[in-house]
Amino acid sequence: MVREQWRAAVRWLGWEGAAVARTAGSAVRYSGPERDAMVQSLKAAGAAIAAWALTGWWLDAPLALMAPWTAILLVMGTVYRSVYSGAQQFVVIVVGTLWASAAMAVTDDSTLGAMVLTLPFMVLLGNYRRLGSQGIYGATTALFVITYGASTLADVGHRLLETLIGAVVGVAVNAFILPPVHLRSVRDNLHALARESGDLLTTVAQGLREEGGLAGAGGWHDRACRLGQTVQALADARQWRAESYRFNPGWRMRRRGLPPPPVRIDALWERVGAHLVALTRTLRNAAGEDAPLTAPSQAYLARWADVAESAGTVCGAEAELIEGAGTAQTLRDQRGAALETAWVAYEDLTRDLPQEEAAAIAVAGELIVETQQLLRELAAGIDSPPAA
Template sequence: MREQCCAAARWLGWELAAVGRTARSAVRHPGPERDTMVQSLKAAAAAIIAWTLTGWWLKAPLALMAPWTAVALVTSTVYRSLRSGAQQFAVIVVGALWASGALAVTGNSTLGAMTITLPFMVLLGNYRRFGSQGIYGATTALFVITYGASTVSDVGHRLLETLIGAAVGVAVNAFVLPPVHLRSVHDNLQAMAGRSGELLAEVAEGLRAEDGLAGAAGWHDRAWRLGQTAQALADARQWTTESLRFNPFRRLRHHVSLPPPAEVDAAWERVGGHLVAITRTLARAANEDTPLPVPSSAYLARWADVAQQAGIVCRADAEIIEGSGRPQALRDQRDAALQEAMSAHRSLTTDFHREDGTAVAVGGELVVETQQLLGELAALSDSPAPAGLHTRKREQR
């Protein structure tokens, strides 16, 4: 029992520490924590305004409907607020009318009205056109039934309260620090480039060791997990596109730094795919059960030179995306490393024919995938790709 109490106390301490870190992060610098804090305060303000309009000014008999609706519509994007507002109002209209009709049919019997209303409204709430707002039909019906009024005037009040709450929620979300999700794309692009560079540097260092392929399985796992970062990047891009729809932010603040074009996302996703292929080849060569012969340590060391320079290119891109350091110096460093990588790759292309027997197969796979990897990195650069690399930039020309 004492151990359980100690464990619970430690867990509570960790949670409080995490809450403290989150609060400090929200106050000190921009980020997801501050975005969450701002949206929460906006939802609370929208609820207070909606209650003031309906409960204090209009003296509505069930003013709870307005703040309840307003809170639900302060969502992550203005577009989503508008879409959710239309869905919610539609389903609330159905819930209020159906519940009022059920009360009239059952003679204001609460149990009878619930029996008639709830099965239908819960089923209707799962209709995909209503999205996540479908549940509000059933809860609205419960409010109406519990209040016990079914006259036309009462139904009109419910709908007016809902409409006011929806209008307040959408207006607050759209005109008070409207949410724009731009940092997420930058953050995920930086993570994709940085993790690619770290992986290439680790592979290069490992291949120069005595047992060069010992970590090949771990490298392949890390490369495979880059796909999760690519998916997070795709999700962030979708959020960015949605958050700019119907958003007055760009008209109010012209200094918004828009993320790079979507073609950059696709290029880094392809870089991750080539890293998966390269590390899979190395992992198969390291597998004791595989019939594939391992290239010579000298050949792997020469390939490590290519990987090291490619890793420098990726890490420079990560710093450029982050905006840290001097951009021109980083670009010069990137271009120099890319040229070194391509020069080393040309030497590697000549040398792999000297490998013994079927070791040429593994060496050839590394040469081909590395060539495509360097081609993608060259396409991401402002400088033209050197001869011999068939980059997508040249194909598009």
């Protein structure tokens, strides 16, 4: 039992490491959301360092931690969010600082007494919906103030100044150093969704053709579930695009590029991802000696792999069309031919179903149902091509 747990932990670490490697590789090779995340992360780190240099080194502030802490939180996905959240955060931090300082003065610098007077109110205030995600920083600021243990007017003034400096540095770095303009984020996330779907289908097809191919089913299911993260990133990108031009001094310097595909395409690829999750879950539940379901024959899985491979080709061609790479007509022809091949292989698969053992019919039938729905979604994508 313990050995199985260790093996499961090792497999999970392997899948997680592979996912990290794919993300890092995408950040290096592609100009997309992974690279944007890397740039924003480096900007946040730089803003924190600059804020510390101003307050801790130049001003020799007594609680210089407040400045880099504030700065790093305000390097957000859009300049508008930085400004809006910065205003919210500054108000919350001012309230937390003043309340905690007053509590320290009333309790004669008693840490426990000040916490009793401060934290219940500040945590409740942090849940006020109009403060959004910034509300909790009032309580954490109060903890910093109480732990530091000084409540004079000079100390309070220093903390507010440090917070203001951090907010200004964070917003300034985000606005004037590679300001985020999400002109391509929608298209990039759609491209990633189609590309990752195609890669997953191709990987599954290759694995099923090998002896004991279901051994990798757990990893396939993990990859399919991760598509949900890209779907959420796509939804965020739609919102970020609408915010990108607000308060952003760099938007005029950015090329507009192609308009994003329509919103209905997002829902189509979200449904494709859901079918991939269902398919890989079925394969995972039929893998291994102690599997709860009985796997179809190796020959049947190999024939299903033909369908999956053709569907993966459709997704790959669609990804290139979304990206605008290659000759559009050539890609459309490739996509249509692959889908036709997938339907032919699917029809052959349905005719082979009665030949499977009774115990394996449940898995084989579920594969057929989900595959049919997957192919219909891909066909709908061809009827309404997303490439603008």
